[in-house]
Amino acid sequence: MTISTPGVTLGVVGGGQLGRMLAEAAAPLGVDLVVTDPSDPCPAAPVASDALVGDFDEASTVRAVAERADFLTFEIELTDPDVLERVAAETGTPVHPKPDTLRLIQDKLVQKERLGEAGVPVPAFRQVDDEDDLRAAGEELGYPLMLKAREGGYDGRGNVPVDAPDDVTAALDAIEGPAMAEEMIDFERELAVMGCLGDGERDTFPVTETIHREEILRESVSPARADEGVRERAREVAIDVLDAMEGRGVYGIELFETTDGEILLNEIAPRPHNSGHWTIEGCHTSQFEQHVRAVTGRALGTTDRRAPTVSANVLGDVDDRQPATLSGEESVFETPRAHLHWYGKQDVYRLRKMGHITLVGDGESTADLLADVRDLRDGLTFEN
């Protein structure tokens, strides 16, 4: 290959924070980004070569991006694999990961079925089309269980815990559509592995511990505070997951470490993932650079960690949607090895992901690092 100017253009469906951080990582490699997103301006717009305005599944804008791009990828699962497939065929612009893999991942039932068949350990689950299905699942899997919308959920939306048979009707009403029931996992901790598929090579970033509340990621810790054997098992499962994926790119692989020390697959995201944001400072290659390398057919970079690293999400803390003005950020700027990442969203609302803070270690315990990054995060507010 070569590098020139204008060089490789990477088309990205979605221009949120992931698109923004992809653009930040792409520029040094001589890769320009063209994104499409319904928001105008979207978070990626200031650092992308161009940002087209259109829904994630709008064929005309996805096509316009593909026509200007050498490679096409996506940073959100809400795009339409049929559109991606057709546009890729018609424009000749290769798309990674493959639309078939996106289809598999979009339907959580199919995802669990296929990965289970491939030998990946998954929680027990049942297809749920009506109340009878859900009651039967309750008898077989036991209560409480987790009812999940098969499509469209993220950040916990589309997941409803079902505590007892009396909750069945309300739970199905909340989901409104095809669903699946999954046994509630009694986990010791949640883990995540960013996996990478390159051109004939694959790799994984170091295993990350993820801490959720209200099913939204709050903090990540790397290395995960799990036994070495557990971390190695998590890596093996991630490799098995990668073997079931088609197309180059970075994959966010969320796992449970059960109280028995087993690893079970939770969910997969076929893109850079919140649990890998710490790699920007914490690894020699970030997950965003890695995704750009992979999709554009470059060699993967090393996934080695530079130092123990934690990160904390900066979430909206106001009830009503309003223009976002964050205060308290001085202490982040004043803390050595703390890094603020602002996503460039104009409005804030409760629990919206507005940015994150990463804190790189210098000999402290990860517990101390985690306490420190929480203190920094807790000093921030969008309240006036």
Add this chain to the structure above:
Amino acid sequence: MTISTPGVTLGVVGGGQLGRMLAEAAAPLGVDLVVTDPSDPCPAAPVASDALVGDFDEASTVRAVAERADFLTFEIELTDPDVLERVAAETGTPVHPKPDTLRLIQDKLVQKERLGEAGVPVPAFRQVDDEDDLRAAGEELGYPLMLKAREGGYDGRGNVPVDAPDDVTAALDAIEGPAMAEEMIDFERELAVMGCLGDGERDTFPVTETIHREEILRESVSPARADEGVRERAREVAIDVLDAMEGRGVYGIELFETTDGEILLNEIAPRPHNSGHWTIEGCHTSQFEQHVRAVTGRALGTTDRRAPTVSANVLGDVDDRQPATLSGEESVFETPRAHLHWYGKQDVYRLRKMGHITLVGDGESTADLLADVRDLRDGLTFEN
């Protein structure tokens, strides 16, 4: 202070590689860049919010940038301090570093006079307005000496060695304008310190060894392979230089380490500098993030080094100006901890700075790191 969207806009006169790397560093902090540059598109354009086209000293475009910006800075000395000063006064947009400091630096004779008066050790020098002045300087300072254009030189342009009295006429003809003569320094090595002036604070990045050929920077090595005492003296001199500067920002301070172990000031650049590119991966805060923090009034970041780090410039290796297509870059992508930075210039010509490679250490000697980064650099070519 606060962060919001749209947030702070930083106006930058110049949109070359320094502007591009400033934009890459500014986005995570929620800072948008608007640049002005005569090239269309300029290297910074893909990652800047907007790039206006105009000469560096064109008042109308500098004013247009200032009107859209909260802070104004420059990444090239070829701008006009009078224009900056007037535009800042008329638009109310503060400019950093101060135009007075740019004036002082633009005239190499004034720079040396003022810094010498401030107690900074400088090589012996003389003002040269005609042949008699230069001959007198030769008698006092000895031959060979260096004749320098007082204004406009960079990357060695405007510097002419004078070996003997017979060369005086030709040297002055080559300079074509006001000049100064400087004793030729018998140096052990060249050093550089990136100094930072913040809002009531100042700091320096670790001392860097710089290796030039044909007066163009080829490689940088940090830590510099100089004695600890020499490095400490370099840092002291850099602090003295900073004390003579006005306005926030990062300053590139180039020094000689003489064969006697003395430190002498060579030149100052009132902006991020090629000798500090290694800080992007090599330090917890890069010189570019530091400049953005400083100019926008944020706290300075730590200047601590993450690991020993070297970098090598990727220079044009073709005689005729032509569209730039770099080959051989695969080995950079394949080398762990090697990072390619492409500047996005469309055309290449001999010795044009097209990019750089940084290699971060993992226990090797800096000599081995330097050999490795040279090998990577030597594997690149723009020849077809």
